[in-house]
Amino acid sequence: MVTELPAAQPGARNGREEGVWQVLRTVMDPEIPVLSIVDLGIVRYVHQDKGATRVGITPTYSGCPATEVILGAVHEALEHHGLRDVIVETVLSPPWSSEWLSEAGRWRLELFGICAPSAQRPEASCPRCGSRDAELVSEFGSTPCKAHYRCGTCREPFDVFKCI
Amino acid sequence: MTSTLPAQARFRYVLRLADTSLVLGQRLGEWVGHAPALEEDLALANIALDLIGQARLLLAYAGEIEGRGRDEDALAFLRDAPQFCNVSLAEQPNGGFGRTIVRQFLLDAWQLELYEALAGSADARLAEIAAKALKETRYHLRFSAGWLVRLGDGTAESHARVSQALAALWRFTEELLTPDALDEQMAAAGVAPPLATLRPRWEGRVAEVLEEATLKRPEAARHPWHGKRGVHTEHLGHMLAEMQHLPRTYPGARW
Ligand SMILES: [Zn+2]
Numbered sequence: 567m568v569t570e571l572p573a574a575q576p577g578a579r580n581g582r583e584e585g586v587w588q589v590l591r592t593v594m595d596p597e598i599p600v601l602s603i604v605d606l607g608i609v610r611y612v613h614q615d616k617g618a619t620r621v622g623i624t625p626t627y628s629g630c631p632a633t634e635v636i637l638g639a640v641h642e643a644l645e646h647h648g649l650r651d652v653i654v655e656t657v658l659s660p661p662w663s664s665e666w667l668s669e670a671g672r673w674r675l676e677l678f679g680i681c682a683p684s685a686q687r688p689e690a691s692c693p694r695c696g697s698r699d700a701e702l703v704s705e706f707g708s709t710p711c712k713a714h715y716r717c718g719t720c721r722e723p724f725d726v727f728k729c730i
Numbered sequence: 731m732t733s734t735l736p737a738q739a740r741f742r743y744v745l746r747l748a749d750t751s752l753v754l755g756q757r758l759g760e761w762v763g764h765a766p767a768l769e770e771d772l773a774l775a776n777i778a779l780d781l782i783g784q785a786r787l788l789l790a791y792a793g794e795i796e797g798r799g800r801d802e803d804a805l806a807f808l809r810d811a812p813q814f815c816n817v818s819l820a821e822q823p824n825g826g827f828g829r830t831i832v833r834q835f836l837l838d839a840w841q842l843e844l845y846e847a848l849a850g851s852a853d854a855r856l857a858e859i860a861a862k863a864l865k866e867t868r869y870h871l872r873f874s875a876g877w878l879v880r881l882g883d884g885t886a887e888s889h890a891r892v893s894q895a896l897a898a899l900w901r902f903t904e905e906l907l908t909p910d911a912l913d914e915q916m917a918a919a920g921v922a923p924p925l926a927t928l929r930p931r932w933e934g935r936v937a938e939v940l941e942e943a944t945l946k947r948p949e950a951a952r953h954p955w956h957g958k959r960g961v962h963t964e965h966l967g968h969m970l971a972e973m974q975h976l977p978r979t980y981p982g983a984r985w
Contacts, residue, residue, distance in 0.1 A: 628862055629755075629783025658787070659858035661865055705869055706773035710780065714769065730865045 586612045586619060586644065593643050596635045597709045600678045603636055607666025610657045618651040619644060624662045627710040664711075664729050675727060680712065682727040690726045692717035700726075735919050741795045742815060743916050744856065745805075746958045747844075748788030749816035751863075752806060753966070754837060755781030756973050757824055766827050773873055777834070780866040787859045807977040811960075811967045818957035819902035821966040828881050828888060829895035835874035835939065836899065840906045842867045843931045847923030856921065875939045882943025889944065896940075897948050904953035907932065912958075 590609050595601045603609055603623070610622035621640055625633045637654050644652045665685055667675075675682040679693045681700075690700040692715075699718030705728070707714040712725040758778035765771035789802035800808075819837060824830045845867055848860035881888040909917070909925040916922035940947050955963070976983065 625783075625862075627780060627783065628787060628866060629779030629781070631779070658862055661858075661862040704769040704773055705873060706769070706776040708772070710776055714772075728869075730869075 580614070582614055583612045585647075586614075586621070586649070589643050589647050590621070590640065593636070593639050595632060596639070597632050597711075598675070598678065598680070600674045601671055603640070605668045605671030605674065607668065607671070608636070608662060618653055619649050620653045620655060622655050622657040624657050626662050630710050632709070662730075664727060667727070680725045680727055681715070683729055685729070688729065690715055692720060692722065693724055694722050695720040700724075735915070735921070737795050737797065739912060739915055740853070740921070741792055743912055743922065744788055744792040744795060746815040746817070746912075747848075747856075748785045748792055748805075749814045750820045750837070750841075751781040751788065752785035753814065753816040753969065754820040754834075755779070755785060756969060757820070757822075758830070758834075760824055761830065770827070774830075777870050777873065780863075780870065784859070784863045784866070787862070791855055791859065803977065807974045811962050811970055813960060814962065814966060814970070815958050815960060816966075817902070817905050818955040818963055819899060819906065821957065821962060821969060822899060822902065823965055825895060826891060828891040829899070831874055831877045831881060832892055832895040832899055834870070835878045836903055836906075836936070838867060838871040838874045839935050839939075840928070840932055842871050843928045843935075844923070847928065851922065852920035878939055878945075879943045882940070882945040892943070893945060896945055900948040901951040901953065902955055904951065905955045905957065908953065910956075910959065 587604065587609075590612070591602045591604045593603045595603060595606055598606075606626070608624045608626060610624050611620070612622075613620040621644070623633075623637060623640065637656075640654050641652050664682075667682060667684075672682040672684065676693050681690050681693050683690055689698055690702075691698045692700060695717060697717050697719035700715045701718055703714040703716050703723065705713045707725050711728055713728050714723065715726050716723050755778045758774045758781065761774040762771065762778075765774055785806070786802050789805045793800045793802060793805055817837075819833060822833055824833075842864070845860040845864040849857055849864055851857040851860065878892065881892045883889070907925050907929045913922065913925055917924040937947060955961075957963070957966070
């Protein structure tokens with residue numbers, strides 16, 4: 567079982583694999599279009615294997631409807647860049663964690679209006695006014711990866727990227 | 731270790747897990763557009779999605795074990811009720827919101843213990859599916875336990891409704907905790923936990939939440955329910971008729 571994390575040591579990649587990573591950085595999450603699948607932390611590995619390109623993708627949530635769209639988009643993007651024989655593999659173990667979200671990804675989410683807490687900074691804060699007076703409305707938001715909060719200061723509702 | 735088990739037995743065991751998630755997910759899906767508030771509508775739909783996602787992973791694996799070319803869709807849509815191996819509790823009708831919450835809570839608490847144990851299964855594929863499902867089951871249980879407490883310790887009306895639901899559904903819980911020959915065979919091979927080890931953990935967790943919800947645990951009942959062996963209550967057939975209508979009427983349809 568290959569369990570490389572997305573932030574594989576850049577030095578270990580050959581130029582061609584690095585090129586594939588570059589392309590994958592342009593494939594966006596269809597439900598959060600500011601976030602690339604690399605920032606989301608779901609690309610587990612890229613391997614060149616006898617002319618074939620193998621890409622390992624981890625689903626965020628078992629039932630996330632975006633997963634199939636993403637698998638299709640990875641194929642399309644790589645084939646558009648002239649790669650043939652693209653094999654996209656689903657990797658389940660270890661299960662995806664919101665801790666794999668990149669720092670750049672967190673920053674983009676905040677700009678997009680989605681609060682993205684981490685293990686170091688677990689408390690939710692309002693992406694509009696910065697207030698920490700946030701109240702959980704529901705653990706289930708508009709997509710599987712988000713919870714629904716309300717700001718106690720500016721009273722606006724906002725989404726929080728769930729920590730799992 | 732798992733390779734010494736007959737494929738037919740492993741197939742049936744994985745189907746039990748898959749069908750319980752699939753049937754429960756389909757039931758929750760019936761709430762879409764009908765839940766008491768938008769937030770609860772979204773929550774039930776999200777839990778349904780997780781459960782159906784887990785079922786897809788498990789059904790795909792079951793199909794590979796069987797080795798007869800049936801994929802997840804063939805297993806979900808082209809089997810009849812007697813070939814479904816879900817526990818009977820999962821197929822019970824939604825009733826009101828309170829009844830759905832009671833059913834969900836009893837099964838979430840059970841799936842939590844089960845997946846926690848299965849994450850250490852000798853079957854590596856099952857272990858990785860369980861580890862993934864476990865993360866999701868944790869917040870399913872927070873939702874259903876949270877609502878059970880709000881309803882149980884709520885108004886006289888909400889208390890009465892969840893008490894009735896608990897009394898009606900409790901008789902199906904013995905099936906979750908009573909092993910049959912297949913459960914024992916899987917436990918002996920290290921694929922699944924012995925159900926006897928799950929019982930005290932499940933009972934402890936359920937007792938804790940029932941107490942907070944000011945609900946009384948019903949009396950234990952001998953169980954004549956054998957959904958996991960394919961003997962179902964009348965409700966499953968009706969549910970499948972709706973769930974399977976489209977793929978059976980228009981085989982191979984795409985959209
Ligand atoms: Zn605010």
